[in-house]
Amino acid sequence: DVLVLADILEHTREPQMCLQSLLRRHLQSGMRVIISLPNVAPLYVRLSLLAGRFRYADRGILDRTHLRFLTWQAGLALCHVCGIKVDEVGATPVPLPLIHPLFGSRQPLAPLHALNAWLASAFKTLLAYQMIMYGTYTGDEYPNDAKSGQD
Numbered sequence: 705d706v707l708v709l710a711d712i713l714e715h716t717r718e719p720q721m722c723l724q725s726l727l728r729r730h731l732q733s734g735m736r737v738i739i740s741l742p743n744v745a746p747l748y749v750r751l752s753l754l755a756g757r758f759r760y761a762d763r764g765i766l767d768r769t770h771l772r773f774l775t776w777q778a779g780l781a782l783c784h785v786c787g788i789k790v791d792e793v794g795a796t797p798v799p800l801p802l803i804h805p806l807f808g809s810r811q812p813l814a815p816l817h818a819l820n821a822w823l824a825s826a827f828k829t830l831l832a833y834q835m836i837m838y839g840t841y842t843g844d845e846y847p848n849d850a851k852s853g854q855d
Contacts, residue, residue: 706736707841711834713782714741714770723786724845733843737788740836744773746798747830765833776829779837785846788839795832797824 707730713719723739731737742765749765752758760768774782776793783790797820800807807817824832 705731706738707731709737709739711740711742713739714772714774717771719772719774720782720785723782727786727788727841731841733841735841737783737839737841738836739779739783739788739839740796740834741774741779742767742770743776743779743795743829743832743835745775745829746832748798774835776832776835779835783837783839787842787844787846788837789842790837790839792838793828794836794838795824795828796834796836797821797831798833 707726709723709726713723716722727737744765746765758766760766762768765773780790780793797817800813800817800820801809801811804813805811806813808814820831828835
């Protein structure tokens, strides 16, 4: 009895309304929720913005099908207003093996990908590719909170 939303909410026009509807429909208070969202503010996106570049892509954080972009704080706020008590947060690194096979398991650049993963976990807001929130649905919603979870 876990609701898993893996890379879903950023594709919706109203993530808060979508999440609230799914929670009400499929969970009871005390049940678990796992949500993964792309982190719109990793270092390479920040540097691109400083250089005046914002380029959509066919996949990844700036995927052209994303309708909403969220930071760590916005993702946590979204969970809060929807009645999810976040117990743990995780981070995924930039998927270097998808960029080049030499970063894959047992390949020459695999240690760099391992370092990349460690750094993403240590410096989540700055280096994580995706944010993963593990929480418990409380059944309480806070629709009047000033922060709706959307940047």
